[in-house]
């Protein structure tokens with residue numbers, strides 16, 4: 001087994017699945033000759049040709065809109081949005097069409113497309129390159145939202161996403177692209193969408209996180225009896241795993257990079273309140289970015305949840 | 321240092337100027353309001369074929385009239401009439417094969433009917449029942465697109481997929497004049513041009529987007545000319561002339577199918593009715609304008625031509641109308657005999673399978 005970083009793991013998954021499935025076509029800005037700005041699609045155009053790894057004009061709505069037409073026709077398009085900050089032009093296509101084509105056509109047309117996009121903070125990039133706006137997309141029945149937390153989960157989730165019969169938004173935390181190396185099997189293995197992963201077991205407090213925050217959570221828990229849930233898929237969210245854990249521990253802390261109000265943490269907290277309140281010993285806490293416009297890199301340490309803030313929140317709920 | 325700004329004007333060398341490109345916009349018309357045709361341009365159609373075109377237009381109009389009446393009686397929901405646009409719809413639909421992929425807006429019921437999409441399902445959709453959009457397997461017709469212009473991209477994508485698969489399939493999108501102001505029009509046209517895709521764009525320029533007239537939508541003299549900027553042909557046709565629409569579409573489809581790339585066809589027509597049954601067009605346009613267009617009615621001029629050719633008389637016209645009415649009566653009966661949709665159907669097609677949360681919500685219904 002090779003030690004791979006997340007860029008290499010995603011590249012491997014794409015390559016292997018393209019060999020297996022001739023319906024997969026990649027399209028995006030700079031994905032071909034340049035191999036993508038993060039090099040995630042490096043070498044794929046050489047391997048599969050310019051008809052399968054298509055360099056397109058700068059046109060986000062068309063990337064997703066065309067992928068919808070291609071998917072309905074019978075292909076499995078993979079559209080890359082270069083940075084999540086530029087996905088909003090394609091929001092209409094995702095909400096108005098990708099998420100509802102199956103329903104509107106009463107099952108006659110389906111939309112097995114994958115939209116991949118780098119997201120989240122930590123790369124000192126210009127404005128709009130570092131936000132986490134996953135919650136917008138979790139408000140769309142019909143679209144799955146997936147966030148890997150490292151190379152191993154990235155490959156397994158991506159293979160599932162590439163075989164899913166419905167649209168999937170695959171959010172790749174840029175900070176993790178080269179941060180972690182892990183054993184990633186060459187073999188075909190999948191991690192089912194819609195299932196959370198227990199990153200570690202504990203009986204005193206449940207900490208729920210996804211993507212790049214997971215790494216900070218693991219640093220923050222220390223020797224306390226924390227059970228850490230790595231959500232992996234936000235929509236549909238594996239509430240059953242969360243609820244089962246909270247019923248055992250009686251405490252919950254939710255950590256996300258995105259701003260607090262209307263963040264996906266609110267959905268989790270509301271579900272815990274609705275279905276496990278009698279098991280709670282402490283208030284459900286959220287550790288998130290504040291409700292402000294995201295600053296450029298100089299202030300990001302003050303903006304993003306820190307290991308210390310997460311640790312303090314765990315202490316807070318443990319006091320009850 | 322040499323700096324051009326310091327040279328007195330009259331001492332500056334004349335900048336050479338060259339003409340890099342110039343463009344022309346064609347307009348195609350074959351059948352005039354009196355029913356005369358330009359023989360040189362007239363497609364070769366047999367008498368039977370012309371009667372088929374006429375009856376398709378008559379069926380479309382009969383459907384539209386009935387839909388309006390049903391809406392007034394509360395038996396349909398809000399409905400967008402297409403009175404006056406029959407030639408644009410029927411003429412283009414007849415140029416297609418069943419293998420082609422079609423992407424209509426919400427006002428193209430004439431296309432559906434011409435191809436044989438069940439009229440009962442069209443009524444069903446406008447009566448608020450989504451099952452009307454379950455396209456029969458023999459067609460590749462996308463659901464009506466209510467979000468103006470956004471479906472242009474789907475046609476472009478389908479064309480890309482058809483080419484990838486090397487299928488001799490053309491994708492066709494219909495949309496209104498209002499749609500040409502949308503970003504997706506630009507993005508779709510640009511992609512189609514860059515990749516030379518087998519796609520035909522048909523704009524039904526009915527000159528109104530609800531209350532916004534064409535001049536409020538664009539500063540260009542035609543919509544057809546917009547194609548030039550994307551590197552492919554655009555042509556304006558008389559949208560009330562079924563022969564012109566048919567000819568332009570046949571040519572565009574043949575070109576697309578043989579690898580010649582996209583075409584934009586602007587059908588210049590007129591929306592005779594209100595935008596929808598919820599609209600009152602008298603608030604924003606004059607009765608004179610509407611009356612002038614009544615003279616250019618696409619069915620009337622075809623009847624005049626057919627009468628000249630000995631293909632139409634009042635008896636035949638009445639008999640054909642009676643047949644169309646019977647067909648539509650039957651479709652209404654079939655639609656109203658359908659069992660009502662049940663609430664559980666909402667859950668059926670959100671995704672291929674229900675997730676645990678949805679399954680729980682279904683139980684709580």
Ligand SMILES: Cc1ncc(C[n+]2csc(CCOP(=O)(O)OP(=O)(O)O)c2C)c(N)n1
Pocket residue numbers: 427466467468469495496497498499500526528529530591595
């Ligand atoms: C994106 C979008 N914006 C606004 C509307 C509301 N609306 C429905 S139809 C319409 C006018 C469309 O005009 P046009 O494209 O010319 O088509 P027509 O209705 O004339 O066939 C408007 C503004 C909509 N459905 N979609």
Ligand SMILES: [Mg+2]
Pocket residue numbers: 496497498524525526527528529530
């Ligand atoms: Mg219009």
